[in-house]
Amino acid sequence: MFAKDCWYVAALAREVDRTLLARTIANEQLIFYRTEAGQPVAMLDRCPHRLVPLSAGKLVGDAVQCGYHGITFNHDGRCIKVPGEHQISPKFCSTVFPAVERWGFVWVWLGDPAAADESKLPQDFHWGTEPEWTPLSDSLRVEGNYQLLVDNLLDLSHEAFLHMGTIGNAAVAETPAEITIRGDFVQVARFMKDCQPPKLFVRAAGFNTNIDRRQRILFTPPCYVVIEVVAVPTGTQGEERRLAWWVLNALTPETERTTHYFWGLPRGFAHDDAELTEMLRAGIFKTFEEDRVMIEAQQRILDRVSLDTRTVYTKADQAPGRARSMVSAMIALEAKRTHPGLDTGV
Ligand SMILES: [Fe+2]
Incomplete structure (x- = not known):
């Protein structure tokens, strides 16, 4: 559904x-x-x-x-x-x-x-075509349910294990996230002070010291996750080097077990660098390919076993859990509108 x-x-x-x-x-x-x-x-x-x-x-x-x-x-x-x-x-x-x-x-x-x-469009996507931001967008297809990809993006601690060749560093798993859940608002924020720059950050912004890295993840139902990313050399305001981009993720369901993964990566630095644009495209594809392989393996297990059978959770599961309940509420409300006599529990 x-x-x-x-x-x-x-x-x-x-x-x-x-x-x-x-x-x-x-x-x-x-x-x-x-x-x-x-x-x-x-x-x-x-x-x-x-x-x-x-x-x-x-x-x-x-x-x-x-x-x-x-x-x-x-x-x-x-x-x-x-x-x-x-x-x-x-x-x-x-x-x-x-x-x-x-x-x-x-x-x-x-x-x-x-x-x-x-x-009713997810307004954060406006970053994709702002004049001061260099656009980049592309897509891939994943043989997995779209909500597995929402789960993936709302718990980025996995970057430290799955994406060490691109956007991962140890700090992203070791720094507890601040999770804010208020009504329809789900935000996961992390401030990683004085950490090693991930490899893709070094290639993109030329960092040669530790960095202060901030990431803010926002969910809009049913399938939108945008991530604000800022990194500067530790202890500076980024006067000389500053990395700033948005990762715009639209996880469009194709079927119950396949997803069209549309993404954007507008950046707020090095605007005239076409080579950097293609390097970032390749870096994001490498990263999302790592996700694709993991999610597809997960989907093949979920073809036989329901996700609801698990009994263990981490603190980081809060945000994906809330995202899923928001989508269920949305679907139940629609069912109530289209079938007014139906008891949908809403
Ligand atoms: Fe990932």
Whole structure:
């Protein structure tokens, strides 16, 4: 079960063009494309006539022509052509979903279209396209449930064991996190004073002394984790060297056991360094590949054993636990709206 009354990142903005992109989001098989004016469109990948995939058809202007019988649907879903027929029933529609491009990503809303308000986008993602920040974004696919990736990002003590070649240092596991949970707000913060700089930090900012490292992790339901990262040489304000970036993580469920992992890494230093951008892209891919391997191994165990059977917890499990209960509450509320007679426990 997935929350539907929310925005999901469906694609990097550069992936959506004048061709049909077929992609499953939260179990819905969809197609994405742009109108001639550049607006993103999200449509169910299914012709209502014979239930064949529209992705086997083609774009004609702003409309999609089914590859089977040539029935054509405008970008608002309206059928505008049935070959050989002059009258078209107004009921002859494909299903379209609200879609917007914002902050370097294309977002789709799968729930009640009347509630698809852009103010409900996770606002921290605005860092992805701020003028003073150099953008970087990419994606990977993980054969694991999206909540395992949320768990992963809300407990970064794992960096000290899984990511020592890039962003890990011993301090990240040894420094207790300050966990703040207030209503719908979940934050995990760590200030690591006078610690060894992780290898990727050295490559990115040229640190040659110990550093003071700060990380602040924020969760927005159902699947967003943004991390503010700042590091300066110990005892300085970073007058000479300062590393500052945001890690924007959008863990879009594809199916119950697969995830589209979209990420951004806008940085606030060394803006004109294109080589650094590619070095960071490679460093983040190496890091997330390490996560992918671990999460996929975990998912294969969870295919047979429920996560709820475990009986031991750490303090750091608080934040992922709260994130999961927030998502469950969201899904229960939606069930109550769509099935008012149902007792969902909310
Ligand atoms: Fe990780």
